[in-house]
Amino acid sequence: DGLASGKALVTIIEGSNHRCSYCVVPGTRGREVCREMDSVLSEVSSLTASSIVEIEYLGQTVNAYRDSTGQTLGDLLLATTEIDGIERIRFATSHPAQMTEQLIEAMAAARPKLCPYLHLPVQSGSSKVLRDMRRGYDRAGYLAKIESIRRQIPEMLFGTDLIVGYPTESNEDFEETLTLLDEVQFDMTYAFAYSPRPATAALNLGDPVAQELKAQRLSRLQNHQKKIQERRNKLWVGREVPVLVEGRSKRDPTKWSGRTPENKVVNFMADSLSGRVQSVRIISATAYSLQGEASGQHA
Numbered sequence: 001d002g003l004a005s006g007k008a009l010v011t012i013i014e015g016s017n018h019r020c021s022y023c024v025v026p027g028t029r030g031r032e033v034c035r036e037m038d039s040v041l042s043e044v045s046s047l048t049a050s051s052i053v054e055i056e057y058l059g060q061t062v063n064a065y066r067d068s069t070g071q072t073l074g075d076l077l078l079a080t081t082e083i084d085g086i087e088r089i090r091f092a093t094s095h096p097a098q099m100t101e102q103l104i105e106a107m108a109a110a111r112p113k114l115c116p117y118l119h120l121p122v123q124s125g126s127s128k129v130l131r132d133m134r135r136g137y138d139r140a141g142y143l144a145k146i147e148s149i150r151r152q153i154p155e156m157l158f159g160t161d162l163i164v165g166y167p168t169e170s171n172e173d174f175e176e177t178l179t180l181l182d183e184v185q186f187d188m189t190y191a192f193a194y195s196p197r198p199a200t201a202a203l204n205l206g207d208p209v210a211q212e213l214k215a216q217r218l219s220r221l222q223n224h225q226k227k228i229q230e231r232r233n234k235l236w237v238g239r240e241v242p243v244l245v246e247g248r249s250k251r252d253p254t255k256w257s258g259r260t261p262e263n264k265v266v267n268f269m270a271d272s273l274s275g276r277v278q279s280v281r282i283i284s285a286t287a288y289s290l291q292g293e294a295s296g297q298h299a
Contacts, residue, residue: 005246006276007088008052012040012076013059018095020123021134021201022163022194025060032064037071041079048085053276054115054244055080057091063098074106081113087277088244088261092119093161097136099145108152116153117187117263120145121161125180126173129166134201139180146184157262159188164221165214166194167205174217178224187232188263189225193218226287233285236264240295243280245273260290270294 015030016023044055057076059065065073073091080089089110099120107114120142124130127138137145149156164174181189193214196203241260249257249267257267258278267289268280280292 006052006244007054007056007246008044008047008050009056009058010040010043010047011035011058012073013062013065016060017064018061018097018136019134019201021132021205022166022197024197024200029060032061034065034067037067037069037076037079040076041083044080044086045083048083051276053085054088054090055086057089059091060093061095061098062091063094063103072103072106074103077106077110077114081110087113089114090117090263094118094120095136096120096122096142096145099149101148104145104149104152107149111153112261115261115263116155117157117159117261118149119159119161119188122180122184123161123163124166124169124173125177126169129169129173132168132205133163133166139176143180143183155262157187158184159263160184160186160190162189162191162221163194164191164217165209167202167208169194169209174221178221181221181225181228185228185232186225187229189221191218191221191225229287230285233264233287233290236282236290237285238282240279240281241266241290241292243268243278243292245276245278256294265289266292268292268294 013032013034015032016025017032063073065076077089080086122142123133123135125139130138146158162177194209196207243258243260243266245256245258247257249255252267255267256270256273257265259265266280268291270278279295281295282290282292284291
């Protein structure tokens with residue numbers, strides 16, 4: 001359709017220093033290597049000449065970013081807010097162990113350009129399973145990070161990754177994951193059934209959770225989360241929101257599609273688009289997207 005998305009992805013760190021028991025990344029991509037912050041900012045500045053208004057910083061553990069001068073992700077976020085033309089800033093994917101108070105303070109200071117959505121993979125709601133996964137935090141520690149972020153950025157919404165059927169996951173451990181969904185109220189989750197990966201520590205544990213049981217747990221988790229998302233998304237009906245238009249809707253080419261700062265997918269009707277950010281009134285909602293109609297130009 002000829003309409004650029006207005007968004008660019010910029011990788012700032014590659015590799016991982018974590019040794020999660022199920023993960024192949026350290027073996028396949030090596031240890032963390034960070035780009036210099038000056039280089040990143042120079043690239044972002046040049047992207048604005050191409051009408052880019054949203055930047056998403058990427059890395060396997062993006063919040064571990066630290067360049068050779070000691071500048072961190074928090075420093076980068078704040079510096080990016082000073083670049084003319086950049087209206088939205090995101091970063092993914094973060095590790096809870098590197099979600100420090102200093103970074104949270106920088107995130108709060110980078111608002112409103114920093115988008116109020118954070119993907120923070122938890123993997124399990126059970127402290128025992130988290131220990132077996134070598135995640136470097138327990139359930140209480142993860143919840144403390146969420147609480148700290150919400151205290152400083154009340155509008156922040158959260159997404160997460162979850163693994164069900166890890167070799168040491170009991171029925172009780174799985175139930176703890178369901179209660180974590182209720183406690184945090186995630187707006188998006190990516191959930192997977194555990195599958196053994198070569199050259200990982202978890203491989204030595206075998207695969208004792210039956211495939212049928214894994215499938216049952218995954219289905220229960222997804223249905224549980226779907227109800228949470230349906231309830232939360234319905235709260236958006238009637239609101240007017242700024243949507244960065246990404247192009248035509250894949251499911252219905254007669255509609256446009258884009259995202260709010262909170263990472264909500266919005267499909268909407270519009271006669272024409274005179275800019276990249278469109279104001280849209282939300283008229284209905286499902287668990288996975290919002291539907292609306294254009295209500296005037298936002299920017």
